[in-house]
Amino acid sequence: MNIEVLKCHGSGNDFLIIDEMSHNYIFTEEKRAELAKALCNRQTELGADGILFVMKSEKADGRMRVFNADGSEASMCGNGLRCVARYVCELINKETALIETMKADLLVKKEEDIYPEIPTYLVEISPVLFDLKALPLNLEKEVLVDGKIPELSNDLTFTALAVPNPHIVTIVDEQTLQSNVQEKISTYVNGANPLFPDGVNVSFVKPIQKGHIFVRTYERGVGFTNACGTAMSASTLVTCLQGLNELEQSVDVYNPGGKVRCVVHKNDETYTIDLIGNATYVYKTVVEVDVSNPTSFNCGSKEEFTSEGEQYQKLQQHIGQFLNN
Numbered sequence: 001m002n003i004e005v006l007k008c009h010g011s012g013n014d015f016l017i018i019d020e021m022s023h024n025y026i027f028t029e030e031k032r033a034e035l036a037k038a039l040c041n042r043q044t045e046l047g048a049d050g051i052l053f054v055m056k057s058e059k060a061d062g063r064m065r066v067f068n069a070d071g072s073e074a075s076m077c078g079n080g081l082r083c084v085a086r087y088v089c090e091l092i093n094k095e096t097a098l099i100e101t102m103k104a105d106l107l108v109k110k111e112e113d114i115y116p117e118i119p120t121y122l123v124e125i126s127p128v129l130f131d132l133k134a135l136p137l138n139l140e141k142e143v144l145v146d147g148k149i150p151e152l153s154n155d156l157t158f159t160a161l162a163v164p165n166p167h168i169v170t171i172v173d174e175q176t177l178q179s180n181v182q183e184k185i186s187t188y189v190n191g192a193n194p195l196f197p198d199g200v201n202v203s204f205v206k207p208i209q210k211g212h213i214f215v216r217t218y219e220r221g222v223g224f225t226n227a228c229g230t231a232m233s234a235s236t237l238v239t240c241l242q243g244l245n246e247l248e249q250s251v252d253v254y255n256p257g258g259k260v261r262c263v264v265h266k267n268d269e270t271y272t273i274d275l276i277g278n279a280t281y282v283y284k285t286v287v288e289v290d291v292s293n294p295t296s297f298n299c300g301s302k303e304e305f306t307s308e309g310e311q312y313q314k315l316q317q318h319i320g321q322f323l324n325n
């Protein structure tokens, strides 16, 4: 069968959008997982961190399902949701939309460009849960905020939260960021282990100055990524809890692929986070694939969004200058 694919990225976290809303593709659950493994493989012409399936929703303007590169399904994807936000808003010709995700219906809206001519969207990250059962994380306690997990490190302290996909976040210095500690911890918690039976996204956060942080994430189901939107949101909240940033204040979050802005809100005891950043299209193509054996596929010619790529490079240069000063 022929499948239209739109390659896009949020902060360099790249995805393939497959629109099941406008096309009559029929995929079983197993086939979606297999397509993700095959098309996201970086050894092929496509390659991506995940597939975003856009579907019809009974109660919202569209529905997003996220499959990681290893074929596992995630409950949420912040950078992906910005790309889906743009896709659905442009499809229905509106500036705001409601998108159904696995655990919540989330508001998305077009925002003022984060950098000239970079399509920018704000997406709501919610619900935020600290209950360790929500990750799950098997510890003899109910929550972990700035606490130790001796099996992972004698020195580092972690906060565990689900937004609603699972994250652990630790604040580190430059030396720890440059070491192999994050890789060691991440591969342990994402392999067979007694603590995180479903794996977890692991973020190391380096504060730069008030209102500015750097986040590097090892993503469950993917590995080290340029950026992870839910991780940057979770990390911003953790820096607020640890007094490094303020609630309701915009925080610039730098990552290996670019930057986003996050704002943490608190109503009663409930947190929500606004994640604001680029939704950049890279190319469109048509993939000819046998869905019962998707490992070998043919990719048609690519219609590139050249000017979007050029503009994004300018943003990256601008970020490089800031980080080197």
Ligand SMILES: N[C@@H](CCC[C@H](N)C(=O)O)C(=O)O
Binding pocket: 013, 049, 066, 068, 073, 074, 075, 076, 077, 078, 079, 080, 165, 166, 201, 219, 220, 221, 222, 227, 228, 229, 230, 231
């Ligand atoms: N890149 C995403 C998160 C994708 C899902 C994650 N790997 C998981 O399994 O939870 C983001 O931008 O949030």
